[in-house]
Amino acid sequence: MTVTLSVRDLRLSLTRPGRTFRRSLPTNILQGVSLEVSSGTSLGLVGRSGSGKSTLLRALLALEEPDSGSVTLQGRPVRPGSLRSLRWFRRMVQYVPQDPASSLDPRMTVGQLLREPLVCLGIDGQHSTMIREALGRVALSGSTSGKRPFELSGGQNQRVAIARALVVTPSLLLADEPVSGLDLPLRNQVLEVLQLLVNEQGLGMLFVSHDLDAVAAICAETAVLANGRIVEHGHTAQILDHPRHEATRALNVARQARGVTAQ
Numbered sequence: 001m002t003v004t005l006s007v008r009d010l011r012l013s014l015t016r017p018g019r020t021f022r023r024s025l026p027t028n029i030l031q032g033v034s035l036e037v038s039s040g041t042s043l044g045l046v047g048r049s050g051s052g053k054s055t056l057l058r059a060l061l062a063l064e065e066p067d068s069g070s071v072t073l074q075g076r077p078v079r080p081g082s083l084r085s086l087r088w089f090r091r092m093v094q095y096v097p098q099d100p101a102s103s104l105d106p107r108m109t110v111g112q113l114l115r116e117p118l119v120c121l122g123i124d125g126q127h128s129t130m131i132r133e134a135l136g137r138v139a140l141s142g143s144t145s146g147k148r149p150f151e152l153s154g155g156q157n158q159r160v161a162i163a164r165a166l167v168v169t170p171s172l173l174l175a176d177e178p179v180s181g182l183d184l185p186l187r188n189q190v191l192e193v194l195q196l197l198v199n200e201q202g203l204g205m206l207f208v209s210h211d212l213d214a215v216a217a218i219c220a221e222t223a224v225l226a227n228g229r230i231v232e233h234g235h236t237a238q239i240l241d242h243p244r245h246e247a248t249r250a251l252n253v254a255r256q257a258r259g260v261t262a263q
């Protein structure tokens with residue numbers, strides 16, 4: 001079954017807490033965003049710092065209430081609410097954070113870290129088997145279960161963070177800059193794992209990044225976000241080779257400065 005997360009004309013404003021007694025006015029952060037991510041496909045979402053990527057992710061994860069527009073999964077509305085009311089959604093859509101160092105509790109073993117979402121989401125079954133399988137999907141051995149994050153490399157910890165998302169067997173992953181803190185060999189290892197998950201294991205992925213090279217490695221399609229709007233959306237190769245919007249060209253300049261040509 002194909003699982004689809006749809007965003008339609010999403011508008012969201014935020015009010016920064018003011019430093020004075022005067023009330024701050026809300027700022028429009030997302031200004032009519034529409035996109036779709038389905039299982040078995042990967043969509044890159046790129047944009048400069050401040051373009052609204054994290055805010056959009058928070059809205060997709062039902063952590064922010066939009067002013068208008070909709071987020072639906074399989075046609076069912078996704079709205080902020082209690083963990084209980086969102087269980088159905090969290091089982092199907094999981095999040096991979098940018099920085100495993102801050103998302104993985106250093107006091108817990110990898111096994112405990114992976115068991116936690118199974119317990120929180122009330123998933124029955126043989127948890128040890130599920131944990132071993134999830135670690136296998138990111139090319140980590142079962143013995144990793146007994147280790148704590150500080151005993152692992154940055155790349156291994158990022159794979160643990162991905163396994164933690166996978167252990168509940170979701171259909172879609174929302175990944176926020178999942179390789180940005182890694183050096184080149186570790187970055188390539190993690191990108192390879194993500195590529196396999198989409199191409200061979202049928203997962204859907206929204207891959208958020210400001211790094212067009214990382215997006216090109218994973219995503220067939222890319223959307224460019226600028227000032228809270230999708231300003232360009234199409235095949236990744238087309239966007240890399242023939243950027244139409246100034247924001248895309250600016251991202252491409254940084255990429256070309258590294259001497260990389262589009263595939």
Ligand SMILES: Nc1ncnc2c1ncn2[C@@H]1O[C@H](COP(=O)(O)OP(=O)(O)OP(=O)(O)O)[C@@H](O)[C@H]1O
Nearest residue numbers: 014015016027029048049050051052053054055056
């Ligand atoms: N709580 C808030 N109140 C008001 N404005 C906010 C708030 N959080 C973020 N913003 C503003 O919203 C805009 C989008 O921020 P957001 O973090 O979503 O961008 P981003 O593309 O994820 O940036 P980065 O790549 O640096 O993480 C920015 O101008 C930011 O200053």
